[in-house]
Amino acid sequence: MSTAGQEKVKVRLATTSLAGCFGCHMSFLDIDERLFELAEIAEFDRSPLTDIKHCGPCDIALIEGGVCNTDNVHVVRELRANAKILVAVGACAINGGLPALRNKLDVNAILTQVYRDPKTGEPCVPNSPELPLPLDMVYPVNEIVRVDYSLPGCPPSGDAIWKFLTDLILGRMPRLDYSLLNYD
Amino acid sequence: MPTADPVVSAIAEKYRNNPTYVLQILRETQEALDWISPETVETVAAQLKIPRTRVQSVLQFYSFLYDKPRGRYRILFADNITDRMAGNIALFEHMLSRLKLKRGEVSSDGQVSVDLTSDTGMCDQGPAMLVNNRAIPRLTMRRIDEICALVKERVPLEEWPADYFRVEDNIRRRETLLTSIAPGVALDAAIARGRQGMLDEIKRSNVRGRGGAGFPMGTKWEGARNAPGAERYIVCNADEGEPGTFKDRVLLNSFSVRVLEGMAIAGYATGATKGFIYLRGEYKHLQAKLQREIDEMRASGRLGASIRGAPGFDFDIEIHMGAGGYICGEGTAMVESLEGKPGRPRVRPPSMVQVGYRGKPTVVDNVESLAHATEIAVEGGAHFAKRGTRFSTGTKLLSISGDCERPGVYEYQFGVTIGRVLEDCGAKAISAVQIGGASGVLLTPDDFSRRIAFEDVPTAGAFMVFGPDRDIFEVARNFAQFFAHESCGFCTPCRVGTTVQRNIMEKIAEGRGSRYEINELKRVVAFMQRTSHCGLGETAGNAVRDALSKFRPAFERRLRAKDFEPAIDLERALEPARRITGRDDAEAHLETES
Known part of the structure; x- marks a missing residue:
């Protein structure tokens, strides 16, 4: 991603949050004033920050959260199809994280337990085609599409995200020091 | 049914209630009671004056100690690659169907369970099984039928024909x-x-x-x-x-x-x-x-x-x-x-x-x-020191099994070439030899002039021969399963690495692998070798690594032409929710990407 040439070509970033808590995105905002610096070299495609609904060709896609339903699958596939580099960000994207606690339970048992008719007490699981259908389990992103890099943490700190992103943008192999990987 | 207390105390007394012998005590207790119940754990702990958790940790660690009933006849088929080559899976499935059992399941009368185990040291006379830890080599369909009859008639193991348990030396x-x-x-x-x-x-x-x-x-x-x-x-x-x-x-x-x-x-x-x-x-x-x-x-x-x-x-x-x-x-x-x-x-x-x-x-x-x-x-x-080579003195015993006319134990002076050994054991038209067991090296005919010696091909003695029709991918897959089962779980690189390695091999075996899996395999193998706590993890990827470098086409012909294939079958993952919602619209399915 060389910035050589007369006109500075900005790096195009996409981000999304799947089965997660948005904590990684909040942490992303923790790069604070460096957002200005980032805006100098990068611009956003599909992202909660832009509200662009569908992704176009881009350089880097950051994915927060695991994959828990059909919509998540469509989103990761779209980002994978469009991004040159796809990064799994945070514990949920890498391992399934907290949402994957449901993996020990049967998905139908959960649905019928949660969705009950208040009057009769009978199960009434919503079945509108507009609703994304849940998968039997929550899966890490790398089991659904190819992942190029993983950025660990719950969430990764703003500093870690900044270091990782700038390494990627400048063409260096991303390296996080111990201090950026130490969560105690 | 005997109660736990007198049995446990008699066994524990024999070992002077010394907690150092807890493994021996649990082994013998199981021989008497068929399994180690939570009550037995309590009794053993009280008898030896050690915490229950210490007994529990031993019970959980060893595969031949059972914390759940496994029947009076606990049958385990050896599942080394040499047993597979000798047709153990067909025998295993035959026995399951004769006894109307699923793998690992205990029969409804609580009499018998049938499962697989790692290599049992009978490769020269396989396929083999263990019944309550007693080895029965040279299994055939007929022998399986006989054993099923003995089990159904509840004949005590001690009264089974002694001939079944005869283990040959096969010194060649x-x-x-x-x-x-x-x-x-x-x-x-x-x-x-x-x-x-x-x-x-x-x-x-x-x-x-x-x-x-x-x-x-x-x-x-x-x-x-x-x-x-x-x-x-x-x-x-x-x-x-x-x-x-x-x-x-x-x-x-x-x-x-x-x-x-x-x-x-x-x-x-x-x-x-x-x-x-x-x-x-x-x-x-x-x-x-x-x-x-x-x-x-x-x-x-x-x-x-x-x-x-x-x-x-x-x-x-x-x-x-x-x-x-x-x-x-x-x-x-x-x-x-x-x-x-x-x-x-x-x-x-x-x-x-x-x-x-x-x-x-x-x-x-x-x-x-x-x-x-x-x-x-x-x-x-x-x-x-006059025998053997300068750096490897004396003689070495080789355990030879697989595709050869005369499997058994061979003694050679160190320095013997692999070609000579193959000739002696009657192995013709060989595609590969695995030397040193699952953690050893895979050698192909190009290497057959190399020598058995610490300075060339070191080995503890395992020598498995694979003929031209053998699928080396299946060999590597068998070893990957072995290590995933045998990792002690103490260090993360080995505990996770051996399982990742096995899962990738299974995915490729199902025909759902891609180039991505090949790269991942290489990465996992290198990582385990570099970071594991002991030799098990360091060598757990050797077989896969060698098979990949010497029999890559055996992997490639199983791969999909795609760049990446999901680890799971997404359609199947949606099935439960489709069932409960009764949906079958387009959005309730996930097409495989093309």
């Missing part, structure tokens, strides 16, 4: 080690040389450990002798768990004079007075015989105090049974297991010769290494 080639020696001769020779003299001869012989690592035995013995303190131990490593090896079984069966006197000689040279044979659970059939021989040695003054009349030469031997766990073949894990703990490798240094069994200097040597000590005692180190 002898040099100096596989020759009998009169009892006491080696001991007398050692005594004549004196303690220092005997140690000097071992050093002069340059004999190296036969367990695979090839550490100089003289250096080890000297280290133990020079370590401070009065108490020392000799451990004979008879946990021959490496898939494809069975030569120690033959030594213990027919040359136990050499092994047992070799242990005593080690005690004499190092000043140890106590020895253990750590016998793998699968070799239970040898236990009674070895015990009789030990008793006989004690009665005839070849064990005990002042052996052969030599003042101060005191030595005794105890058999310690393993309970299923490849990792216990690792020296430090073995010592942990001897101490009545889960067999997890220790951190080194300190080395075993400094801090071993119960913190005392300990020599852990392979069965074959100790047997060589009798040769060296009799003929001297210089003479011994």
